[in-house]
Amino acid sequence: MAPEEPAARPTGALHGRMLQVSRLATIGEMAAGVAHELNQPLTAIANYAQACDRLLARPAANLDDIHTALREIAAQAVRAGDILRRLRSLARSQPMRRERADINAVIEEIRDLLTADAHCHQASLKLDLASVLPPVLIDAAQLQHVIVNLVRNGLEAQSQTASEARELFLGTGLSADGQIEIAIRDNGPGLSPQALERLFDPFFSTKPDGTGLGLAISNTVVRAHEGSLSHRPNQPRGACFYIRLPPETGAG
Ligand SMILES: Nc1ncnc2c1ncn2[C@@H]1O[C@H](COP(=O)(O)OP(=O)(O)OP(=O)(O)O)[C@@H](O)[C@H]1O
Numbered sequence: 491m492a493p494e495e496p497a498a499r500p501t502g503a504l505h506g507r508m509l510q511v512s513r514l515a516t517i518g519e520m521a522a523g524v525a526h527e528l529n530q531p532l533t534a535i536a537n538y539a540q541a542c543d544r545l546l547a548r549p550a551a552n553l554d555d556i557h558t559a560l561r562e563i564a565a566q567a568v569r570a571g572d573i574l575r576r577l578r579s580l581a582r583s584q585p586m587r588r589e590r591a592d593i594n595a596v597i598e599e600i601r602d603l604l605t606a607d608a609h610c611h612q613a614s615l616k617l618d619l620a621s622v623l624p625p626v627l628i629d630a631a632q633l634q635h636v637i638v639n640l641v642r643n644g645l646e647a648q649s650q651t652a653s654e655a656r657e658l659f660l661g662t663g664l665s666a667d668g669q670i671e672i673a674i675r676d677n678g679p680g681l682s683p684q685a686l687e688r689l690f691d692p693f694f695s696t697k698p699d700g701t702g703l704g705l706a707i708s709n710t711v712v713r714a715h716e717g718s719l720s721h722r723p724n725q726p727r728g729a730c731f732y733i734r735l736p737p738e739t740g741a742g
């Protein structure tokens with residue numbers, strides 16, 4: 491075991507640059523999709539703006555139609571902004587800052603946020619954190635972002651579940667091979683065969699307002715931590731997403 495004071499890793503700077511390159515490569519891979527995705531709201535905005543122009547040119551302009559078109563323009567602009575905001579968070583030039591952390595404490599920090607999210611979806615959040623876990627070497631903010639993404643997906647998946655059965659389980663534990671596991675389980679319908687095939691593809695979404703970037707970004711972040719993000723069916727129903735992270739041994 492290394493001394494308490496985490497020594498600067500000899501490969502730290504190089505490692506950080508590699509992670510940044512890998513994140514940017516992912517964005518590069520996404521570029522064609524991004525162009526396509528942004529083109530849709532922009533085309534819609536242009537069409538609605540032209541429609542407003544035509545409606546206003548009429549002698550007795552129908553204000554209801556104009557309002558509808560303007561609301562649609564605003565909604566499409568929000569959608570485009572959402573796509574850009576999420577990409578920006580992925581492209582953040584600020585290097586990943588990994589520190590030794592207790593994953594349970596990292597989850598406790600966002601417990602209120604997750605509870606509020608569950609409440610908004612008329613669901614209850616059940617936390618089941620293992621009592622003692624080895625530390626992990628993580629960028630806590632990035633891991634929290636991933637957990638929020640997975641919890642939101644689990645909550646959104648339960649829109650058709652009877653409200654008394656809407657539950658979101660968030661648990662931590664140790665896997666058989668000594669990895670730290672964070673599992674997020676829901677009582678939704680589980681993954682469709684189509685979603686199973688394209689789960690981590692950027693822009694794959696079955697939701698009317700989804701960007702389809704949540705899982706793609708989460709997967710990139712977890713892999714940059716030498717971890718894995720996987721899925722298994724939940725019992726008796728629903729989906730279970732689990733993150734596995736190597737324990738921090740201090741061996742550097
Ligand atoms: N817990 C789940 N249960 C069922 N299907 C899921 C679950 N999580 C993800 N999916 C499926 O995977 C798709 C991709 O998820 P992802 O988080 O990448 O994007 P999104 O949730 O659609 O959009 P965004 O994350 O931008 O809101 C979802 O649209 C949904 O079809």
Ligand SMILES: [Mg+2]
Nearest residue numbers: 639643704705
């Ligand atoms: Mg999502």
